[in-house]
């Protein structure tokens with residue numbers, strides 16, 4: 285499944301979800317208003333409020349069950365399922381990252397290939413990287429990592445990504 289298919293499925297799922305949410309809210313409002321009309325003249329405000337709350341909750345459950353049986357909802361949810369789950373979202377640009385795509389897995393940050401730092405970036409901000417013993421990298425350590433990459437045929441401007 286491609287990233288575009290996933291995005292389209294997600295947009296569709298959200299649009300369908302929003303539509304049902306709107307229908308549900310309207311039905312809940314109607315159910316609440318109906319209960320108010322029934323009780324208004326004969327009961328205290330606290331009692332009416334509680335009854336309205338109960339009526340609206342019951343309506344929400346009814347609407348949720350209706351949505352779950354709706355072919356449009358089922359189709360949107362199935363499409364979403366089939367599109368797969370991203371591994372994670374890039375913390376730089378929020379793009380979803382899927383298995384098989386290059387990405388940067390830092391100590392506590394996941395970045396897409398676009399947002400990933402290059403080896404040159406690593407040297408420039410070596411203290412943000414973890415070296416031996418999980419300590420912040422010294423500039424020497426960062427240079428050693430970059431040198432090894434260049435020695436293996438890479439460029440200092442390559443992004444630090446796996447695979």
Ligand SMILES: [Zn+2]
Nearest residue numbers: 374377396399
């Ligand atoms: Zn990104």
